[in-house]
Amino acid sequence: MTAADPYTAGGLDALLGDQPRYRRDQVAAWLAKGVDDPQAMTNLPTALRERLGAAMDDPPRILQVSEADGGLTRKVLLSCGSGDRAEAVESVLMLYPPSSERLAGADSTPPSGRATVCISTQAGCAMGCPFCATGQIGFRRQLTVGETVRQVTVMQRLLAGELGADGGTPLPDGAPDHVTNVVFMGMGEPLANLDVTLEAVRWLHGPFGLSARSITVSTVGLVPGIRRLQALDLPITLAVSLHAPDDDLRDDLVPINRTHPLAELLAATRDYLEATGRRVTFEYVMIDGVNTSTAQAATLRDLLTRHMPAGASHVNLIPMNPTPAVPWHAPPIAAQQAFADVLGTAGISTTIRANRGDEIDAACGQLYANYTAASGRTLPVAVGAAERISGRTS
Ligand code: SF4
Structure with a gap:
């Protein structure tokens, strides 16, 4: 049984209804400040602190911190749950200080400092995308709202200097002292843990105080979830992971496509865009020899031109991070640029993502995979899709 979750309205009622x-x-104000140890909630009576302490999940512990980009990128493995619910999840803090020279080649140079946290919504993932380290792990369990938003509050405390050496090396000069953006792009498919994702968005936008525009939810295409997200009526950014320009290839690279094919997904995406007025981002992982030919770029260009209003979408090309047990890699830079150029012929705005943290097992799920493999767990490996795709393209 899970403890009551004070990050939800119902959980607070259950804990403090009397x-x-x-x-x-x-209590809500303490939690929003990142204070999740009831003993530190100094304006509560002792008996209430003890009751809260007994009822709440243990605070997440930092199991591992890996740094890259001179400390601008920190990937953190956090414990969550205890007993037979004990799991580990990954979160990533990416710092974009103002005037950082390191940002010169990145997606865009922000006008002011930014601290973006990428959070997980599930331990593992059931979606089975064969290029993804988390997909190799398989599904472990859903995270709770508290486990999801506490990834943000841990990073908030790290930025405020409250974690000391547990948070890694001292922060670079000019680093923001608070979280400015949250992206739901870590382990798991956020819309497959929909109620928790929606509650977490509400909490981040409400008590935690982030603007809706600073929150991005990513999905591989769970159409009913996109519709529910739209019903929240908040201008949060939707990021849709396409990864393939046609249904045949996407059926293998993103298996949920067999349930919600491209035409259905793009119709829901267009509705979301029109309802919220927010430009949609399409994520496209670049896998050499699989989805990166200029002919495939032309197919993607035509697909987006057909389904989306002009100027309303942005394509983020992501050169694939090396992932254990996956036989694929990113294409050469010239091929990445050629792909982007084809999209540009239809005026589709495109960026090639500068991979943050290449030297720290940057692929989503990889830190976890290495950690669990080292502790003796077996990781299932998805090889069937690679064999099918290579059979079709050879
Ligand atoms: S890419 Fe996303 S949805 Fe697909 S297996 Fe990985 S975590 Fe899950």
């Missing part, structure tokens, strides 16, 4: 309203507000 208390006056202002006690609930006090």
Whole structure:
């Protein structure tokens, strides 16, 4: 059984239903400040702190921190749950200080400092995308709302200097002192843990105080989830992972495509765009010899031109990170640029993502995979898709 989750309205009621309203507000305010140890909630009576401590999940512990890009990228493996629910999840902190020279070749240079946290919504993932390290792990369990948003509050404390050496090396000069952006792009498919994702978005936008525009939710294409996200009526950014320009290839690279093929996915995406007024980002992982020919770029260009309003979408090309047990890699830079150039002929705005943290097992799920493999767990490996695709393209 999980402990009551005070990051949800229902969980707070369950924990504090017999208390006056202002006690609930006090607890909510502490949690929003990143204080999740009831003993540190100094304006609560001792008995209430003890009750909260007994009912709440243990605070997440940092199991591992890996740094890259001179400390601008920190990938953190966090514990969550205990007993037979004990798991580990990955979160990534990416710092974009103002005037950082390291950003010169990155996607875009932000006008002011930015601290973006990439969070997980599941331990492992059931979607089975064969190029993805998390897909190799398989599904472990859903995270709770608390386990999802506490990844953000841990990073908030890291930025505030409260974690000391546990948070890695000292922060670079000019680093923001608080979280400015959150992207739901870590382990798992956020819309496959939909209620938790929606609650987490509400909490980040509400008590935590992020603007909706600073929140991005990524999906491989769970159409019912996109519709529910739209119903939230918040201008959060939707990032749709396409990874293939046609249904045949996408059926293998993103197996949920067999349930929600491209035409259905793009119709839902277009509706989302029109309802929220937010430009949609399409993510496209570049896998050499699989989905990166100029003919495939032309197919993708025509697909987006057919289904999306002009100027309303942005394509983010992501050179594939090396992933254990996956026989693929990124194409040469010239091929990446040629692909982007074809999209540009239809005026589709495109960036080639500068891979953050290449030297720290950057692929989503990889830190976890290495950690669990080292502790003796077996990782299932998806090889069937690679064999099918290579059979079709050879
Ligand atoms: S790419 Fe995303 S949805 Fe696909 S297996 Fe990896 S984590 Fe899951």
